Amino acid sequence: MSRRVQYTSNGDIDQLHLAEVPVPDVGPGQVLVTVLYAGLNPLDWKMLQGGRFGTVESASGNGVDFSGVVASVGEGVADFAPGDLVYGGLPKQAQTEQLLIPDPAERLDKIPHGLGIDTAGGLYVAGRTAVAGIRALGLSEGDTLFVSGASGGVGIIVAQLARNLGARVIGSASPGNHALLDSLGVEPVTYGEGLWDRVRALAPNGVQAAYSTQGEDEITGMLDFGIPAGRIVSIGAGPTVAETYGVSIAGEAKARRDDMVWLGQAIAYGHIHVPIARVFDADEVQDAYRHLLTAHPAGKVLLRFPAKPLTDQQRAHLS
Numbered sequence: 001m002s003r004r005v006q007y008t009s010n011g012d013i014d015q016l017h018l019a020e021v022p023v024p025d026v027g028p029g030q031v032l033v034t035v036l037y038a039g040l041n042p043l044d045w046k047m048l049q050g051g052r053f054g055t056v057e058s059a060s061g062n063g064v065d066f067s068g069v070v071a072s073v074g075e076g077v078a079d080f081a082p083g084d085l086v087y088g089g090l091p092k093q094a095q096t097e098q099l100l101i102p103d104p105a106e107r108l109d110k111i112p113h114g115l116g117i118d119t120a121g122g123l124y125v126a127g128r129t130a131v132a133g134i135r136a137l138g139l140s141e142g143d144t145l146f147v148s149g150a151s152g153g154v155g156i157i158v159a160q161l162a163r164n165l166g167a168r169v170i171g172s173a174s175p176g177n178h179a180l181l182d183s184l185g186v187e188p189v190t191y192g193e194g195l196w197d198r199v200r201a202l203a204p205n206g207v208q209a210a211y212s213t214q215g216e217d218e219i220t221g222m223l224d225f226g227i228p229a230g231r232i233v234s235i236g237a238g239p240t241v242a243e244t245y246g247v248s249i250a251g252e253a254k255a256r257r258d259d260m261v262w263l264g265q266a267i268a269y270g271h272i273h274v275p276i277a278r279v280f281d282a283d284e285v286q287d288a289y290r291h292l293l294t295a296h297p298a299g300k301v302l303l304r305f306p307a308k309p310l311t312d313q314q315r316a317h318l319s
């Protein structure tokens with residue numbers, strides 16, 4: 001048997017529990033992964049709540065991001081073999097011990113040498129969203145970019161990618177996360193009342209572009225501050241809001257197949273740092289979700305599934 005994070009009706013965090021489920025059979029073209037780390041995203045909580053993310057009518061898994069070890073491969077799979085260290089994403093299923101990947105060519109990559117298996121387990125949603133966002137921003141060297149939620153899973157990658165492109169980056173976060181942003185070359189400001197006065201104090205000559213992780217109020221604040229609509233990219237507002245104000249949406253749907261490989265290598269080479277705020281054992285799943293939503297974590301929150309220790313060869317590959 002395997003264990004997975006499960007809920008049987010939409011609601012809040014207390015719906016989540018670990019359930020025993022059969023180990024899936026591996027069919028032709030499929031790959032079975034023993035998951036070691038599964039990253040949490042606000043999306044997982046939104047899916048649990050239901051609403052525009054759909055209503056569950058029977059037991060459902062949760063989570064998208066994962067990393068682990070290939071346990072077995074189906075007939076015809078040539079690109080992966082048992083023992084490979086892998087990472088990827090599979091919506092509403094990843095928080096499980098044994099994860100069946102039906103379409104490995106689309107969803108699975110080998111972990112590059114030097115990328116930690118824990119970091120790899122929290123990259124799929126935030127990482128791909130961030131890379132898509134930076135493409136949409138079209139930054140030039142010397143631009144000043146404002147990033148909201150710069151201490152969050154997405155914002156912390158966007159901010160560093162922008163710095164690497166030669167932009168000056170001002171990022172909003174709660175005060176407890178300012179030192180982290182400082183250490184990454186991002187100028188921190190506290191969000192909330194008076195935000196734009198604080199941004200103006202840092203950038204009296206203005207800000208050329210903005211990345212918005214929040215809703216409509218944040219977008220109107222950016223426009224009032226003088227940032228052109230054509231240079232604002234949002235992942236927090238829906239299409240109606242974006243259309244109303246003429247800003248772009250560049251969510252995960254705009255990511256490309258090779259974005260994970262590219263980002264994984266950038267992290268492995270030390271060009272981007274993705275901090276891990278806290279790792280919870282899988283049976284602490286409710287605490288993990290609460291931590292994500294209420295503790296202002298500095299980086300990613302991960303679930304860890306117990307599994308056999310890695311072999312010496314696997315460890316050597318990761319270091």
Ligand SMILES: NC(=O)c1ccc[n+]([C@@H]2O[C@H](COP(=O)([O-])OP(=O)(O)OC[C@H]3O[C@@H](n4cnc5c(N)ncnc54)[C@H](OP(=O)(O)O)[C@@H]3O)[C@@H](O)[C@H]2O)c1
Pocket residue numbers: 041042043125126129148149150151152153154155172173174175177191192213214235236250251252253292295296297
């Ligand atoms: N459209 C898409 O495809 C897509 C993809 C990924 C994410 N998203 C959405 O984008 C948002 C951010 O995702 P994430 O993974 O980065 O989340 P996260 O890791 O939970 O980070 C949230 C960030 O928002 C900041 N924050 C909290 N309250 C804020 C406020 N009132 N004003 C400004 N910033 C605030 C947090 O700062 P502190 O922790 O320092 O307080 C933190 O930096 C979520 O709503 C998520 O669902 C959308």
